[in-house]
Amino acid sequence: MRRPKAKLPRRPGFLAPRRRWWWVLAAAVVAIGLGAYALSAPVKAFEEADAERFEHGDATRGQVIFALGDCASCHSTPGQQDRLRLGGGMALTSPFGTFRPPNISPDPQDGIGRWRGIDLANALVSGVSPAGQHYYPALPYTSYARMRPEDVADLWAYLRTLPPVQGRVPPHELPLIFKLRRAIGFWKLLFLEREPIVEDPSKDAAWNRGHYLVEAVTHCAECHSSRNILNAIKPETRFAGGPDQEGVGFVPNITQAKLEGWSREDMVTLLTTGWTPDGRKVASSMADVVVNTASVPREEREAIAAYILSQPPRPTPKP
Known part of the structure; x- marks a missing residue:
């Protein structure tokens, strides 16, 4: 009669090869997920220590920046003639869906009346909201990212002189996949550049x-x-x-x-x-x-x- 083989004792911490690979794979997925989450995080260009520099702008100069930045073209309330009523709501169609520019009037409930200058700076330069979310690049922050801080301060001073407009805009109309704002962080890593504009001494003042x-x-x-x-x-x-x-x-x-x-x-x-x-x-x-x-x-x-x-x-x- 054949004697049964004795089972070898399992060493502490030993896992079968197949189970071990599953644990390695799971750990890799978790590490990749955490890395992706960190890389896609909204990053503000300005911290709290910078807040004061945006609170003493010149509204007269800010009016020029407002006009050149085409702000009213997107943010004025549709259906009325006053370009300085910035209630937002215009439908901007795109290959990704319909975007609706927000109310940027000084209204404290529906607009940006509770913002500070640094909030505007981070919106324009970083594409990041005061709540720490990515803005869609329908806001052309890929260009605004190169604005000088003093121009942002002047723009903020001017925006505060405009009339408050009540009413919140309808939400963006986007497919589900484009509602995942966190993914915009990867887009920014590829395409958002913040290098300041450097003057070219070989060109005249007008060109610069x-x-x-x-x-x-x-x-x-x-x-x-x-x-x-x-x-x-x-x-x-x-x-x-x-x-x-x-x-x-x-x-x-x-x-x-x-x-x-x-x-x-x-x-x-x-x-x-x-x-x-x-x-x-x-x-x-x-x-x-x-x-x-x-x-x-x-x-x-x-x-x-x-x-x-x-x-x-x-x-x-x-x-």
């Missing part, structure tokens, strides 16, 4: 001013460029035009590929009246931009013209 305004404040490239599958600007199409984000046309090329022969005065005239050198008048969202640029001092329009007309020719992307 225009460089700052166009790239950081007026955010011209946000419309006049094509975008990749992740909705970020394709560098090779910067200012070369592209499909309108709302799907209603094609935004024109504003490089020397299309503006060759334009003088600075031609561009200043367009930014003042909306008329091009060949007798056409701008329409759609650009007409609203002209309302804003026409309201600022002429030297600001001259600066924008100097920079735009210096852009090298780039081919217009195919629709």
